[in-house]
Amino acid sequence: MGVNLLATSGDITLSWTSPVYPRLYSNDTSINPIGRPITEEEDSWLGSLVTIGATIGPFPYSFIGERFGRRIGLLCVAVPHIISYFTLAFARHIYLFYFGRIFGGFAMGGGYALLPMYIAEISEGF
Numbered sequence: 001m002g003v004n005l006l007a008t009s010g011d012i013t014l015s016w017t018s019p020v021y022p023r024l025y026s027n028d029t030s031i032n033p034i035g036r037p038i039t040e041e042e043d044s045w046l047g048s049l050v051t052i053g054a055t056i057g058p059f060p061y062s063f064i065g066e067r068f069g070r071r072i073g074l075l076c077v078a079v080p081h082i083i084s085y086f087t088l089a090f091a092r093h094i095y096l097f098y099f100g101r102i103f104g105g106f107a108m109g110g111g112y113a114l115l116p117m118y119i120a121e122i123s124e125g126f
Helices: 002-016 017-024 040-056 056-069 070-090 094-122
Strands: none
Touching: 002 070, 002 094, 017 040, 040 056, 040 094, 056 070, 056 094, 070 094
């Protein structure tokens, strides 16, 4: 069950931009948390930083998974996911959105590095 939740969290991290971009591009300060429309450059950074974090994430989590076990490593992935979600929920500055996106990518990369190993270890062979 927890493994499915982890995969869903990674997918939420990827698809976060779809419902949020219209709000960030809005001139209406009551719905735009930044208070101004984002630029195209900020848009591209918000979309890209998750993949940059995902390239870094597998390295520390592979070490944690090897040292303490895949299950513990996968449980540790929840920490940056939670930090990312809270940061994105309460951010009022573009740099906090950047931080939330890169941290979410970090967790996503770590989770997707450990998830196949964990499933292979707990699965019964044919």
